[in-house]
Amino acid sequence: MHQRSTSLWDATAAAPRFDPLRGEIDVDVAVIGAGITGLTAALLLLERGQTVAVLEKEVIGGGETGNTTAHITAAVDARYHFLRRKYSVEEARAVADANRAAMAQIEELISRHSIECHFRKVPGYLYTERRKYVGELKNELAAAREAGLDVEWTDNVPLPFATRGAVVFRDQAQFHPREYLAGLAAQVVARGGKIYERTQVTGVHDGTPCIIESEGGTVRARGAIMATNVPISGFTVVLTKAAPYRTYAIAMAVDGEHPDGLFWDTADPYHYTRWQETDSGTFLIVGGEDHRVGENDDTEASFAKVEAYAREMFGARPVRYRWSGQVIEPHGGLALIGRSGNLCIATGYSGQGMTMGTLGAMICTDLLTDVENPWAETFRPNRVHAHMTVREFLTENMEFPKRLVADRLTPHDVEGKETADVRAGEAKILSVNGKKVAAYRDPSGALHAVSPVCTHMKCDVAWNVAERTWDCPCHGSRFTPDGDVLNGPAREALAPVELE
Ligand SMILES: Cc1cc2nc3c(=O)[nH]c(=O)nc-3n(C[C@H](O)[C@H](O)[C@H](O)COP(=O)(O)OP(=O)(O)OC[C@H]3O[C@@H](n4cnc5c(N)ncnc54)[C@H](O)[C@@H]3O)c2cc1C
Ligand code: FES
Structure with a gap:
């Protein structure tokens, strides 16, 4: 189920x-x-x-x-120009060094142990389609170069649509994780x-x-x-120094020539793209539509947006696989x-x-x-x-105390009072006799009712439509409809609730 x-x-x-x-x-x-x-x-x-x-x-x-989508890269999400400004030139250099050392470690383990994992060195392109981001990318180019990375500018990004150029990170890599x-x-x-x-x-x-x-x-x-x-x-x-975000990916089978590289755009939310050879053929992988866990009522729509983007930019093909997961964003x-x-x-x-x-x-x-x-x-x-x-610190950490207070004291997310309010395939937070219940009715009509209180630190969970899981917005714990733990930090299941 x-x-x-x-x-x-x-x-x-x-x-x-x-x-x-x-x-x-x-x-x-x-x-x-x-x-x-x-x-x-x-x-x-x-x-x-x-x-x-x-x-x-x-x-x-x-x-x-x-x-994952397994882009193996030294291009940091936080950007080198941010690290340089927030910390120092030396720290940005240490981060670049650490990334290079980790990539070298992966390559060394693969080579020394002959691990067959479709590993390949490819360039990474941090590109933009919008003129207004070119200046920011040029700053990133300068900061990444100052940090010691092998980077350059290109106006010719090997993608099947027009761009305004990219920072190219040389010697990045990809594999089958x-x-x-x-x-x-x-x-x-x-x-x-x-x-x-x-x-x-x-x-x-x-x-x-x-x-x-x-x-x-x-x-x-x-x-x-x-x-x-x-x-x-x-x-x-x-x-308190990290927050869980959900991100979505799809894979489409391709044949013939395809661009080579890892690609990230500057849209918000952003997209990431690459191609991967496997024993079952080659696939175009596109991902993105990140949002903070629990802050999107329609996770199915997020998949639909990634699919629509992939079709518009890379051509219509059937989606063979789709998956989503959590990335943990550190505040600094x-x-x-x-x-x-x-x-x-x-x-x-x-x-x-x-x-x-x-x-x-x-x-x-x-x-x-x-x-x-x-x-x-x-x-x-x-x-x-x-x-x-x-x-x-206060801005980044509002979610946890805010959720705790809101979850305990207000009915802000209560969506019904009776189990009859939950139709097959739906999940809702109910208030039954004054008690909050996280209720999911599976396609066969059976009701699965658990307490919405996360067993980690007591935030309320939210329903993830696409994965059919209860996800906790505070630190990213995930639970099955019956409350079993899929992802920590929670270690205990959501408490079962008996309903008529
Ligand atoms: C869609 C998506 C795309 C991504 N793309 C990229 C990318 O292109 N490049 C990149 O570098 N990163 C990417 N990431 C991020 C990357 O995948 C993760 O950061 C990374 O895999 C985390 O690895 P980990 O070993 O720390 O955690 P995990 O792989 O999550 O391993 C932790 C393990 O601990 C186990 N565990 C948890 N609790 C317990 C317990 N109580 N007892 C025993 N075991 C337990 C879990 O079952 C799990 O197997 C992406 C993530 C997602 C979701
Ligand atoms: S309260 Fe921490 S993961 Fe739910």
Whole structure:
């Protein structure tokens, strides 16, 4: 009944499967989450002689790495001219360096371990169709060059429609993310690392040792990495420095010649485009229409807009796959990566999780093995905060307190009083006998009723029409219609509600 959309990656690559954790084990480092951050960290730690166990709630790539569009790039969403102004020229240079190092790390792992993942180096084009953005792009060109990147201007963007030019980032890359994860997983296992799927971590206790609990077993470890996209335990302050956004992607089969490169426009919301070869043919991938989680009543319409854009700009073709997911936007423009006690977290990657996830793995590996890391200071969560003005902090963080207050005290989002108000295929927040209920009626007519109060920090969830999930606007937790957790930081299901 509960349906997630299918990504191109799920449809075109098989993945190895692993059993859940049963019993107690001891390792040097426990890694929670088997996305790009977790599996990269696991492999780097093993190569440093550590023993490692990876605990994954679903399956490898079951989180956002399975929903990505996998532009591997040093072009940051926050823009280098913003970083230069907000932080300093040196910091912008450190960010560029860190991005280059992460991209080199991906390439090195692929080459050394012969990972077959359709990896290819391509240029990246940050382009505009509007004259008014040309000045801003020229600023970005200057700032990216000053930061040490190989960039240049072009008036000839290889797209099938007119543009006003682009900043070209040389030597960017693309791959098939599921194939990459499968390759990393194979190397983890070959080095004696353990991977446990369908193992949801329910408790994380920092200490000596750290205790990581799941339903079926416990891991005792010297250190742990929360590679869960958003921290699932503690790090509350970090949660106030990032916000979840939903973004949408589609894939259309193509044949014949196609442009080569990664493409981002300057529209708001913006679009991102690239082509990908797979074992099942070549696909045009177009994404965009980002919005803050919970702030769009009609997520189906967002898919429709991406499709309409793709058809208008690239020609009519059937959409073979469509999927959406969450990106975590850090308020200061920089990912949040750091250690507290024996725990390390890495989050707030924006739409740059391939490079930032790899960087997060590199920094956490160093921090947990007492090796100095040249970029740890730049991405330290507390340091990023120090650069926010009070106004920025208040503006960016209004959503959480605003939602909490609104959700508890006002009926602003109540859409009905009776279950009869919910038709088949619909979901509504009801007020039944004064109590709020999140109700979904599936196409067969069965009603699924749960409490709308998110089990993380008690914001109210909102319905996501396209994915048929309850999504939390505060820190991005997602739940099935029956309340089961799809994405953290929440670890507990929404409470079931009995209705006649
Ligand atoms: C549509 C879309 C397009 C994107 N495009 C790009 C792009 O072009 N380039 C780019 O660089 N980035 C892009 N991103 C962002 C990028 O995909 C993510 O930032 C990145 O994949 C995050 O990786 P991760 O390993 O940190 O998290 P994830 O891949 O989400 O991995 C976290 C894992 O932790 C598991 N987990 C969570 N809670 C628990 C628990 N309690 N116990 C056990 N396991 C748990 C989850 O199941 C998940 O598998 C895009 C994202 C989306 C949604
Ligand atoms: S995810 Fe934090 S309150 Fe819901």
